[in-house]
Amino acid sequence: MRKISILIIGFVIVTISCNNQKTSKVKPSEKLTTLDGALVLADSLIYGITTQANENVDSSEIAGFSSFLHGEFIDYIFEQIYTGNLKAYDFLSEEELSTKEVKEIEKAEGYSRSKVGKIQFNEQWLIDKSGILTKRVNSMTLGIERYSKQGTFLGYNALFKIKFNANAQ
Numbered sequence: 034m035r036k037i038s039i040l041i042i043g044f045v046i047v048t049i050s051c052n053n054q055k056t057s058k059v060k061p062s063e064k065l066t067t068l069d070g071a072l073v074l075a076d077s078l079i080y081g082i083t084t085q086a087n088e089n090v091d092s093s094e095i096a097g098f099s100s101f102l103h104g105e106f107i108d109y110i111f112e113q114i115y116t117g118n119l120k121a122y123d124f125l126s127e128e129e130l131s132t133k134e135v136k137e138i139e140k141a142e143g144y145s146r147s148k149v150g151k152i153q154f155n156e157q158w159l160i161d162k163s164g165i166l167t168k169r170v171n172s173m174t175l176g177i178e179r180y181s182k183q184g185t186f187l188g189y190n191a192l193f194k195i196k197f198n199a200n201a202q
Contacts, residue, residue: 151176
């Protein structure tokens with residue numbers, strides 16, 4: 034029951050955060066560089082992508098991700114969690130989830146990896162000395178589709194966050 038409550042609360046937060054355009058924590062007038070001299074364009078740029086079609090998604094948005102290997106990507110994330118190469122974190126509390134807790138999420142009624150339909154990224158954007166733009170994913174949050182009892186698409190519930198950068202938020 035605790036996990037379901039967390040998923041519902043996570044949905045509300047993902048919905049709010051996905052609807053609010055967040056930008057870098059760096060003030061536009063400040064110029065930050067990395068140790069190797071790359072210019073930091075965005076230290077913490079947050080945005081979400083829809084990874085599969087549903088009744089509320091513009092078909093042109095999905096067309097942009099036609100080459101995205103959804104199943105392979107989601108399977109990879111879970112495999113990496115289960116082997117200990119990646120850590121999952123509770124979306125609200127930021128506490129690390131155990132492998133057992135992640136397996137419990139997968140066993141929840143109505144859950145399926147195929148229902149992961151949104152990914153919210155937190156990225157750092159850099160331009161190196163040669164002018165090449167690089168994006169580093171600090172963290173990502175997986176969102177699972179949520180439907181009403183009548184089958185109407187309602188939005189996404191946050192499953193958990195994966196942090197690639199130990200300081201990611």
